[in-house]
Amino acid sequence: MQSTQDSIKNSARVTIADVAREAGVSKGLVSFALNDRPGVAAETRTRILKVAGALGWTPSLRARSLSSKRSFALGLVIARDPEVLGSDPFFTSFIAGVETVLAPEGLALVLSVVPDEETELQTYRTLVTDGRVDGVFLSDLRIDDARIQCLADLGLPTVTLGRPDQPSPFPAVSIDDTHGIAESVRHLAGLGHRRIAHVAGSPAMLHGSRRQDAFTSAMRAAGLGDGQVVETDFSIAAGADAARRLLSQPQPPTAIVFASDPMAIAGIGVAQELGVRVPEDVSITGFDDIEFARYIYPALTTVGATPLVWGRAAAITLLGLIRTGSADDVDLPAARLVIRGSASVPPPTEH
Template sequence: MTQHGHPTIADVARRAGVSKGLVSFALNGRSGVAPDTRERILSAAAELGWSPSLRARSLSVGRAFACGLVIGRSPDVIAADPFFPSFIAGVEDEFSVSGQVLVLAAATPGRQEAETYRGLAADKRVDGVILSDLRTGDERIALIGELGLAAVTLGVPDVDSPFTSISVDDGAGIRLAVDHLADLGHTDIAHAAGPFSMLHGRHREAAFEEAAAARRIRSRVVETDFSAADGARATEQLLDAATPPTAIVYSNDNMAIAGLGVAQRRGLDVPRDLSITGFDDTEIGRHLHPAITSVSTDARGWGAAAARALLEAIAGAPPDAIDLPDPRLVVRASTGAPRA
């Protein structure tokens, strides 16, 4: 063993009675090793507690054994949005057992973001990337293709894409929220929407308008940047209207929680004076008073599915379109019948 007590390939070779080259072949899953010899080598490695050197593996097979997630939002918004920690936890659930490392970066959409992808590819720091927050005519699709990186997209792009997509029907969750409020008797409902430049923000806004029209409900929409501060601003704007809505459908829980605070500071009773729904069903929203009715999408499961799909893409699997289960509405105390 080395002076630090860590077993090496040479130690495994001595224990198994074979050459170091044969050990390398067996441990990397390459052909040319008899089944009984491979088993003897693997048993010797397990007995010694041998684990692979990521650097050595990278050099031997020409891979980084790392994947990138570049989030094109303000670091403040990322830090406050519970979706990303849950999503990343799901990615790590898969990567932790596959020897993969997640490289995380926040970058301003546009030139800085493109340079971040180019740097990751030029330095061979990642084998593939997860593309989040898809945008209208997303230029990153072509860029990642030119850089020769494997990729998966969270959602289906509105441009031609050679990559696997992992999708949740955001619109289904918004429709559930609108139908729930309509069933309670609401006829004037507003939507605090995400950025229209992001496809999922636009999809949720379109689903809201369609659901409201189907239920013959008066609707209005305020665009936000998904942050709690902008959710509070949108709430103030809606409540300052000559005829305020009796319910607001928020595009994430962060904004719904901010909206709850705005309403309570104004002396409004939630849900008698204003019903509120969120999106993502975050843990903190379940413990407020009143607890937030929210659309649940399983961000952690989405992260795990994206990680699995990316590893398959890196291994050469053809692109696919993977649809995850539709979200569900978790009804809690923040929604009720409007005041007569």
Template sequence: MKRARIQDIADAVGVSAAAASFALNGKPGVSEAVRRKVLDAAETMGWQPNVAARSLAGARAGAIGLVIARTTDSFGTENFFLRLIAGIEQSIASRSLSLVLQLVDSVEAEIATYRRWYSEHRVDGVLLVDLRVDDPRPAVLTELSLPAVVIGGPESFGLPHVTISDDAAMRIIVAHLVAQGHTHIAYVSGLSELSHTQSRIDAFEQASAAAGIIADPAYSTDYSAADGSRATIELLIREPRATAVIFDNEVLAIAGLSELADAGLAVPEQMAVVAWEDSPIWLALRPHLTALRRDPTVLGNDGATALLAAIDGEPVQTVAEPVPTLIIRESTGG
């Protein structure tokens, strides 16, 4: 099969070869509509940049990439990602490398970013976060021969991995609530399509069933405060018997606490509350919040260190992070 050229893409879209080149290389001078048409045509035609030409530009880009599919507002309020990035910077600073960060609104946009980075020789490898069920991204990165390490979730997809025991952490939370006498627990989760969310939901249901208690169906959210409020109101209407609720991050927990207060429910007397992420904020609130403590800085450091080894052609083993610790405070009667 004949290799697609930039001129072929330009002819298919109806633009000049120069415009097609600008679009493929992320340079200014073309509209976003034209850029999207060119990128779509390039993907359809199976276009790949000339590897020999790329190698002439230099052996290394001196940077690693991180793409996060979150809105700007969501990213700015999630402490997890800020600390993760701090850990990444800790690892790469000693080698004078840069982190290229991109926020996108979809997996499709994320894949397009990887293809663009590859064509531009912008990064030497990438860190992959928020693994999804049936995720297409690992296959794309393998196709591009772009070194990659997955951070979070269970080990899968054949890429080097920094694993997190989300299932074990959820079992610890459920066991604590059961020990406190709760028999009807609710869970306000994150995005249901994320593999780590699914691991938590499965563990929540299994641990509850093993303890012989009722586990409400998870209330999925997009991690925003507005969606946390919506989910909390929904569970209070649908599950009035619930006496404990688990929130998947600090933003959801704060929104949920506000709705519980508006509903006149005392914490922990009428509703026990657990947050998946620990935060200094919880000690500024009364009651102090029970929360799961882990260190995203370590995740970022370990992930970046593994990626640098992969870029150097060294064998990379899966890194298993310790099971997070449940810090028991007043919101569950501690």
């Protein structure tokens, strides 16, 4: 009978009950010992641990999830057109940063890519009712963002990537991007540019409008007026259109500050196509310092973001929030300008 049982056991999962029987204690005590909780004699605890190790016991995530009402996973919902998404390396790096924190803790990342905001809200609701995640990262903050209220109503622990423009019950992990934009403007002004334009991101998105404000402020501070601004939706196509419009004017700007690298790269492409030399005829700066920035010609002068670091910080903050119930805002070091070849002195032939 026993040998039969043994051979059966081989194919079955080792449970906490097996450990308890083998160690001669109760199931409950095994659970206590395994979770480092007080109320277990030191000697008993080591014996239980030894037995568990010998038996090759592994906790069942599923059972743990059910009884502890946790899921040991974090969620990230991305609402973007897949086409646009692909060109933006932000998320892959961000996720890689998140993983460096999650993996050692045995936590998983649940990722959703959805087409629009309505679906996104629905996805959050599903994640909660399914108990799929213990918390989420909220990215791509928008002006008057409906998702904040939605997540607050759902009671889902959340960390926002950036500080919302509205009262938010959630900790924010932010990186100051206005500084980098200001630096770009100062850099260009210092090179002698006076007609500097800005290809802004979407004004509906917080980082879009913030960068745009930073641009205007910096222009004024430099005594260069408000500067021409073209608003886009952050897509490459829109960036290219904006560049075409700016450069086709009777008196085009001598420098363009783009709100993102993909748009800036498209801008360089448009300039070249129009026969406008970069940086001789027009200087161009970007934002993000994506890998391509180094490898196109001329290499892109841009503001270096650090999505990997951001991911780490956000993950650490979210874990803290989940475990302790509260977490402080985190401010990452401001993004700095990386000077390369796409920005130079303005053309001398200016009247």
